Amino acid sequence: MNRLLTLEIEKAGYDEGMSILSNVTFNVTRGELVGLIGPNGAGKSTTIKTILGMNEHYKGTIHFDSKREIAYIPEKPVYYFDMTLWEHIELTAALLQLEEKSWTVKVKKLLKTFELEHVIHETPATFSKGMQQKSMLIFAFMTNASLYIVDEPFIGLDPNATKKLLLLLEEEQKRGAGILMSTHVLDTAEKICDRFVLLLDGKIEATGTMEEIQTTCGLPNSSLLDCFYFLSNKEPSV
Ligand SMILES: Nc1ncnc2c1ncn2[C@@H]1O[C@H](COP(=O)(O)OP(=O)(O)OP(=O)(O)O)[C@@H](O)[C@H]1O
Numbered sequence: 001m002n003r004l005l006t007l008e009i010e011k012a013g014y015d016e017g018m019s020i021l022s023n024v025t026f027n028v029t030r031g032e033l034v035g036l037i038g039p040n041g042a043g044k045s046t047t048i049k050t051i052l053g054m055n056e057h058y059k060g061t062i063h064f065d066s067k068r069e070i071a072y073i074p075e076k077p078v079y080y081f082d083m084t085l086w087e088h089i090e091l092t093a094a095l096l097q098l099e100e101k102s103w104t105v106k107v108k109k110l111l112k113t114f115e116l117e118h119v120i121h122e123t124p125a126t127f128s129k130g131m132q133q134k135s136m137l138i139f140a141f142m143t144n145a146s147l148y149i150v151d152e153p154f155i156g157l158d159p160n161a162t163k164k165l166l167l168l169l170e171e172e173q174k175r176g177a178g179i180l181m182s183t184h185v186l187d188t189a190e191k192i193c194d195r196f197v198l199l200l201d202g203k204i205e206a207t208g209t210m211e212e213i214q215t216t217c218g219l220p221n222s223s224l225l226d227c228f229y230f231l232s233n234k235e236p237s238v
Helices: 044-051 085-095 100-113 129-141 159-175 186-192 210-217 224-233
Strands: 003-012 021-029 033-037 058-064 070-073 147-151 178-182 195-200 203-208
Touching: 003 044, 003 178, 021 044, 021 178, 021 195, 021 203, 033 044, 033 186, 044 058, 044 147, 044 178, 070 129, 085 100, 085 129, 100 129, 129 147, 129 159, 159 178, 159 186, 186 224, 195 210, 195 224, 203 210, 203 224, 210 224
Parallel strands: 033 178, 033 195, 070 147, 147 178
Antiparallel strands: 003 021, 003 058, 195 203
């Protein structure tokens, strides 16, 4: 079924108690964009960290497809302070042993898309927030990964860059890549995600397509924001 990620977290947390996530189970298949949403503190980042192997305190299974080509775009850009943008790009290519012919073409296109051609010999540490975010997008998308894990990608991007990112995500999906995206920008998520996983207090409160989420909430034709508001404010069932 072309599954790129199959996640079955029984429980996870930051110590032996593993009390943050409970029964978080979902998958991402080829060509699919899955939105991971939920209020502050719901467990989205914990889920992502656990998937990425950055959290050892979990019980359950995490399966990737055989290629294991994963690119992670963190919410906060991370750089080496004394390296230029171009040196970061070259380092990424070298570490991942990317084929030169294909990465150079893609990087050229990405630098043009995100209007960073004029600063390739400058260090990202001196860039604006949006330029830093765009650089992270370039490092990720130049890899032609089969699975992208993207943590809140829209913050800091101007409307042009946001639109370009949306087009890029679409292009990557058409290529067959799967995307797991955590975001609070629900009007955009509603438009672009194929499915949603809505976390609340470390558990999956609702999951499925927009229509399935609406059905779960008993709110046909409502927006994702309305469904989110309903689910996160309803009285807990006893
Ligand atoms: N390093 C940590 N050590 C201990 N507890 C943590 C740590 N990081 C997060 N938590 C706790 O785990 C819970 C889930 O946090 P997490 O960062 O996964 O939420 P989130 O859904 O990503 O929130 P946000 O939308 O605010 O980014 C919170 O109660 C938080 O306090």
